[in-house]
């Protein structure tokens with residue numbers, strides 16, 4: 108479905124003058140603490156909505172609607188939008204800027220604390236959001252690890268975070284920088300989803316402008332995780348432990364994470380992985396093998 112506007116109810120918010128007018132009218136200042144950078148570029152809103160491939164009446168969870176900029180784009184294509192906004196000053200603003208859109212529901216609260224299944228009525232949904240940058244990774248990991256019925260995540264994040272989400276150990280041969288970008292976030296995102304950077308967004312598309320370039324990343328959620336693991340919690344304990352001390356060898360990082368030296372050596376031998384290698388050289392399948400053998404030995 109295209110996001111051509113047919114029955115525009117309110118003026119387009121994604122515009123410098125309109126945004127400035129709304130902030131002034133409500134005597135608001137964008138809060139740095141809450142990661143408020145409002146979109147002022149209508150074409151970026153359209154591109155995000157298109158990337159989400161929204162069907163009419165589809166359920167969307169938006170995190171941080173702000174003054175309703177992206178929300179309006181989603182509502183205009185007929186999505187049912189449930190938005191969670193932490194800032195207590197914004198419900199009054201949204202009541203006005205999105206007045207007339209019936210398919211909008213606002214929850215004032217912290218996305219890390221609300222019962223998401225409950226607010227989404229236990230129905231499948233997509234996540235579409237221009238995320239607050241101070242807790243991007245935490246939000247993405249929370250959404251994925253809660254095993255919610257999410258089919259797709261389309262999120263605006265800092266370019267650097269998007270790169271970490273798609274980084275793989277194979278990149279190591281191409282760019283030394285990947286050694287820094289491939290980490291626990293990459294493994295978690297790729298374990299649950301197939302992520303792809305859709306496009307970059309320059310600082311000038313926001314008010315106020317952030318210091319860095321942003322990217323919109325599309326993560327299609329897999330029907331089942333990318334690799335088979337006996338125990339997901341244990342798998343992530345191993346992954347976090349392995350990346351915990353980047354300069355150390357895998358053996359020492361895992362010892363540092365509380366695993367027994369002999370147990371690790373046995374598991375690594377079974378998985379055919381050198382104890383002296385580093386976490387950033389390991390694929391998801393390697394982590395799965397280590398975790399499965401380690402949990403077996405732990406149980407022995």
Ligand code: SAM
Pocket residue numbers: 141142143144145146170171172173174175176177178191192193194216217218219237238239240242
């Ligand atoms: N969606 C708007 C846009 O695109 O212009 C605003 C995006 S702004 C980058 C991030 C929004 O997330 C802000 O409105 C901020 O108040 C909100 N926010 C910050 N922390 C939050 C949290 N823990 N839960 C829900 N919303 C949060």
